[in-house]
Amino acid sequence: MATIETSSALSHPLIESDHIEGTAVFDVNGKRIxxxxxxxxxxxxxxxxxxxxTFGGFLGVGSEVxxxxxxxxxxxxxxxxxxxxxxxxxxxxxxxxxxxxTTLLSGHERxxxxxxxxxxxx
Amino acid sequence: MATIETSSALSHPLIESDHIEGTAVFDVNGKRIxxxxxxxxxxxxxxxxxxxxTFGGFLGVGSEVxxxxxxxxxxxxxxxxxxxxxxxxxxxxxxxxxxxxTTLLSGHERxxxxxxxxxxxx
Numbered sequence: 001m002a003t004i005e006t007s008s009a010l011s012h013p014l015i016e017s018d019h020i021e022g023t024a025v026f027d028v029n030g031k032r033i034x035x036x037x038x039x040x041x042x043x044x045x046x047x048x049x050x051x052x053x054t055f056g057g058f059l060g061v062g063s064e065v066x067x068x069x070x071x072x073x074x075x076x077x078x079x080x081x082x083x084x085x086x087x088x089x090x091x092x093x094x095x096x097x098x099x100x101x102t103t104l105l106s107g108h109e110r111x112x113x114x115x116x117x118x119x120x121x122x
Numbered sequence: 123m124a125t126i127e128t129s130s131a132l133s134h135p136l137i138e139s140d141h142i143e144g145t146a147v148f149d150v151n152g153k154r155i156x157x158x159x160x161x162x163x164x165x166x167x168x169x170x171x172x173x174x175x176t177f178g179g180f181l182g183v184g185s186e187v188x189x190x191x192x193x194x195x196x197x198x199x200x201x202x203x204x205x206x207x208x209x210x211x212x213x214x215x216x217x218x219x220x221x222x223x224t225t226l227l228s229g230h231e232r233x234x235x236x237x238x239x240x241x242x243x244x
Contacts, residue, residue, distance in 0.1 A: 014171055014226045017139040017161040039139040039163065044197045046170035048163065049136055075166045104136045 010080040017041075024081030025053055025073070036082065037065065040104065049110060051082075052101065055091060066091055067098045067105060069114045086117060132202040139163075146203030147175055147195070158204065159187065162226065171232060173204075174223065177213060188213055189220045189227060191236045208239060 009019070017039070025034040034055040039048045048070045056063050073082040095116060097109050105113065131141070139161070147156040156177040161170045170192045178185050195204040217238060219231050227235065 009226070012226050013165055013229075014162050015165050016174075016226070017142050017163060020139050020163075039168075040136050041139060041142075041161070041163075041170065043135055043137050044199075046161075046192050048168035052138075070168050073168075077166075104131070104134045104138070107135075 011077070013077075024079070025055075026076070026079055026081055026083045027087070028083065028085055030079060030083070032081075033084075033088075037101075040067075050105065050113070055088075064091070065099060065101045066094055067100070067113065069110070069117055071114065072117050090117070090121065133199070135199075146201070147177075148198070148201055148203055148205045149209070150205065150207055152201060152205070154203075155206075155210075159223070162189075172227065172235070177210075186213070187221060187223045188216055189222070189235065191232070191239055193236065194239050212239070212243065 009015075015023070020039055021035075021037055023036040024032050025036060027033045034053050037052045037054055040050050040052065041047070042049050050067045050069050051073055052065060053068050054063050054065050068084065068086065072084050072086055074084070075081075076083045093116075095109075095112060097103070097105065098113055098116075131137075137145070142161055143157075143159055145158040146154050147158060149155045156175050159174045159176055161173050163169070164171050172189045172191050173195055174187060175190050176185050176187050190206065190208065194206050194208055196206070197203075198205045215238075217231075217234060219225070219227065220235055220238075
């Protein structure tokens with residue numbers, strides 16, 4: 001019964017704000033590289049601004065939290081999770097403020113983050 | 123210190139998905155009539171579809187959960203909460219399925235709910 005419920009929730013196009021934690025994040029090759037910890041939502045528009053995402057450390061070692069602009073995550077209905085083109089290399093160069101687990105980003109920081117993830121790699 | 127943090131979180135334009143519970147809902151006169159229990163988000167677009175909202179029962183008596191289409195909630199930065207034009211009378215006539223606390227609505231139900239709350243009162 002629990003399995004059926006989980007599978008139906010996974011395939012439903014909607015998700016509850018209190019059930020977001022643990023949603024999988026995959027790389028371009030479909031390899032699971034992280035999980036979503038929370039989404040951060042614009043109060044006025046009701047649009048997701050970015051996702052606080054834990055990368056790596058599935059055995060509890062070396063995991064890192066990064067804030068990822070929403071545009072860099074694409075929901076894949078077959079994978080039941082978000083796919084991203086962001087590489088480990090890129091994550092390593094991310095601005096320091098985006099590694100915070102709890103801080104709500106300012107408009108300026110959000111803009112900086114969007115630009116960082118859309119600029120071509122040097 | 124706790125007060126300062128709360129006040130700053132209240133006035134920030136962003137909110138974390140795990141901090142949504144308890145956001146206040148006001149009627150057109152600015153009277154607090156309910157609180158948001160959770161938001162339900164479209165996985166693909168990252169837009170809020172509707173809010174599961176508890177109305178009334180602030181003393182633990184007679185509270186009722188209703189799913190409210192996002193378009194019926196307008197964030198008011200002065201009130202630090204959502205304002206809605208929905209009246210108690212309208213809530214009483216709401217479709218049965220919108221009183222469920224946990225079910226994710228189907229596309230058809232969402233459409234029905236949107237129409238119910240935009241139709242003029244009989």
